[in-house]
Amino acid sequence: MHNNQATANKSGHLVHIRHRGRGPQVIIYLGKLLRMFLYQNDWKVLPMAAIIAALVSMVIKKDFFLTMEGELKGSFALTCVAIWNGCFNSIQVICRERSILKREHRAGLHISSYVASHMIYQALLCLVQSGITIYVLIIMGVKIPMDKGLITISTAVDLTITVFLVSFASDMLSLLISAIAHSTTTAMTIMPFVLIFQLVFSGGIFNLPAWSEQISHYTISSYGLKCFAAQSDYNNSPMVTLWNTLVKMKSSEIGGTYTVGQVLDLLEDKDNGVMTELRSREIDATFTVGELWDVLASSETVNGILDRKIDASMTVGEILTVLRTDENCASFRDINLGFGTVGELLKILDEELEGTELKELQIGRDFTLREALELFKVEDGTSKYRDISVGRTFTLGDLIDAIITNPDIQARRDQPFTLKITVGQLIDLIGEDTLKEYVQSKTAQISHIDAYEKNVGNVVNYWLVFIFFAMLYALLSVIVLEFIDKDRR
C-alpha cells in the first residue's frame, strides 16, 4: 500500500504529492465518455442524425443548389438540422450527473478538464453526425455539387465542415445550459426557448423588425444560414417564384378596358425592362422591288389612285418623284405599313434605284398606274427588276417610336378599347424564354445579399464565428461549473 498523499515532514510542513493534472484528467474523462457512448446509448444520436437528414432531404432536394429559394430553404433546413443535432447531443450531459460531478470535483477533478473532455467528445460526435448528415443528403438525391469546394477539395467537404461547426457551437451552447440547469427537467424546459430563439432570429426566413436585427448577430443560426447560403451560391442562382407563379396563372384571363394612351405610355416607358428588351429586337424589313409592287397592287388605297393617267414621257424615277412630292399623293404616302410609311418606302426605293436603268426607264405612252403595276408584274422585260433588294433592317423600337409619334394615333389617346387576353397569351406575345430569363434574373438581382456572396472570405469568417461561439460557451460552462460547490444540497 502506498503512503498518504500529504504527509508532514520533519519540520512539520506538509510534503505535497502531485496528482494528475488537467491534461491527464481530460484523458480519463474522455475514456469515461466514450464508454458512456456505448453503454448509455449515446450512440443513438447517430442514427437519429441520419433520420433527421433523410426527412429534411425530402423537403429540400427538389431545389437546393438549383434556385435561390431552394438555397434559402435548404440553408435554413441544414442550419436547423445542425442546431438540433448539436443541442440534443449535450443538453443533459452535465445536469444528469451534476451530483456525481460535484463529488468528483470534491475528489480533485478540475472543472476545466471535465469541460475539455466534453468538448473533445462532443466534437467527435458532431463530426460523425455531420458526415452522416451530408452523406444521407447525397444519397437521398440532394444535388450537392461534386466539384472543387471553395476551401477544401470538395463542396461536400466544405458543407460537412459548416454542419460540424454549427452543430458544435450549438452543442457547446447546450452544454452551457446543461451546466447552468440543476436538473434534466430544467434543461429540457429551457431548451425549446433556445431553439425558438435561434430559429426565429436566424433572420433568413422571417422578416425581422429593424430593432431585432441586432439580436440575430448573436445567434448561431444567423451565421449558419449565411454560411450555407454563401456555399450554395445563393446570389448566382435564379429566383423562380415569380416565374412559377406566372406559369401557374397561364390560363388566367386578364384584361379590361384601357385607353390607347395607356398603351402608348407603356410603350414609351424607358424604365420598363421588358419594353427595353423588346425595343432592342431587330426586324428584317428588306424586300424586293417586286414585293413592293405586289403590296402596292393589292392595297385598296393604292387602288383609289390606280386609274390616274401618267404622262408617257415620264421615267420611273420621275414617277417616284411625283409620288413622293405631289400633294395629291400625300395621303398615299402617309399609309403606315407597320414598319414605316409608304412615303418612307418611296424615299428608300428612290435612293436604292438611284443610277439604275430602271429609274431611267421611259414608260413610253399614256397609261394608268394600274397598267404600270400590271406591266411590272407580268412583263418579262421588267421581271429582272423585281429581284432588286431594297429596304433595311430596323428595330422594334423604331417601329414603336413610329407608332408613338404618329399624330393620328396620338389624337386617339382617349379612345377606349377592351382587351381580353390570358397570361399565357401575354407570355407568348412577349416570348416565353425572354420573359422567363428576364423575370428570374431581375428578381434574383433584387434579392442579392452581400452576406450570402460565395467567397472564401465570407465562409472563413463564418467558420471563425462558430469557433468563437463554441469557445465562449465552453468557457462560460467552466465558469458556471466552478461554482458547483455552492449548490444547495
Next chain:
Amino acid sequence: MEAVLKVLGILLFDTYSWHGIALAALLIAGYWGMFKKSGVDPRWALVPCVRDYMFSKCAGREPEGRVLFIINALTLVMDLILTIIEVKFEEEQGSTLVLALSALAFVLLIVKAVYHIRICSGIVQMYHANGWWMWLWLFITGLPAVIWGFNPKYQPEIQAEDLTRMSLDTLSGVSVAGMKDGLTVNLEERTAKEFFQKKYLLRDIHMYIKPGHMVLLLGGSGAGKTTFLNAVNGYEKAKAKVTLNGGDIYGEYKKMQYEIGFVPQQELMRGKDTVYRTLTDASRLRLPRDLSRKDRRARVEEVMRIFGLTPVRGNLVEKLSGGQKKRLSIALEFISNPSLFILDEPDSGLDGVMARELMEQLRMIADQGKIVIVITHTPDRVIDLFDDVIVLAKDSNRTGRLAFFGSIEEARSFFGKQTMEQIVMTINRREEGGEGRADEFITKYAEVQHA
C-alpha cells in the same frame, strides 16, 4: 401633476385608480393588524413590495415571499415606466418597448398569481382556518386581512420572528488545541446569507478526534450534520480552523483534499460504467501520478477484495445490489487511503445484516489508524463499533450547536439515556415529536467545556 400623482399612487399603493387605492388601503390596514399578531413590525405594511414579503413570513412561506418580492419590485418598475410613457409620451404608447413591457408584465402577473396562491394557502394553514377563506384571500385580499388582523379570534400558530431569530447566546468560549495527529475542529460559526439576512447554520463547535477512532454523528433532522461535515472536510468553508494530522484543511485545501474521503448519502456513480472501470478511473484521479500502473492496479484489486467487489468487477454499476453499490461508493473514496473518512448515512436502504457488515468494514478501516465519522439514523444496532459520539442539535433559534462530544458511555451518562435514539428524541423539537431539550443540553455541554 397628473404624472406625479400617478407615480405616487403606484409607489405607495401599487395602483393609481381610486378604487385600487381603496382596496390597497384596506389591505394595508389588515396587514398592519396581522403583522402585529405575528410579531412583525406593522410599519412594514406601508412599504410596497416589502409588505407582501413580510406577509409571506407571517404565512410561513418565506421562500415564496422572496420570489414575490422580486416580482413585485419588477412589476413596480415596469408600472412606473408604463405610467410615465402613458402620461408623457403619448406617441410611444403603441411602441415596441411598451408592447414588450406589457407582455413581460403579463408573464410576471401569471408568476405572481401562482406565488400569491401559495402564500395565501400558507396563511390559511397558519391560522388553522377553513379552506373557503382561501377564496377570499385570493380575490379580495384586503377583506380577510382586516378581519384576521383585528379580530382576536384569529391567531397565528407561530410568530414570524421565531423563524429568523439569532442564535442562542450561551457559548462555550473554549477552543481545542491543535494536535499533531488526529482531527481538530474549532468552528466558530458557519453562516449563510439568504435574502439579505445572515443565518447561523452552525455555531461554537470544538472537538478533537484521535486517530483510529470511529465517531458517530447524531442529530435530528435539520440539525446541520451534513453542513458540519462539509465544513470539516473544507468543501464548504466556515469561520473555523480545522487541522488533520497537523495540516490546515482550509489553508492547504488543495493538498489536503486527498487526505479526506467523503462518501455521500446517495450512490453518486455512473450506472452505465463497470465496477472495475469506475474504480480504475477513481484511482487515476485520486492516487499520486508517480505511482506505477502496476501499483495502481494492485491497489484497485486490493480495494475490490476488501469490499467484496471482485466477483462483480465486470458488471455495470446500475446492475449491482444496494449493498454492493454502497460498498463501491465507499471503495471509491477508500482507494486513496485517506486519513479522515466521512460517511453520510452509508447504511440507508440496507437491511440490518448488510448494514452491520458495512459498519464492520468501516471499523476495520478505523482500526488502520484512520478517523471515521459516520452519520446514521439507526445507530443502536451497531453502537458497539463506535468509539465516540458527536451530538448536534438545533437550538431554539434553529442554529446547529454541539450538544455533546465524547465516548458512548459518557453520552449515555450526560443525557441520562441508554440508547442513541433516545438521545436524539431528547434533543428534538416538540413539534418533531421530541422532548425539546436541546437548549438545555447545549448550555450544559458549553458549561462543561468551559469548566
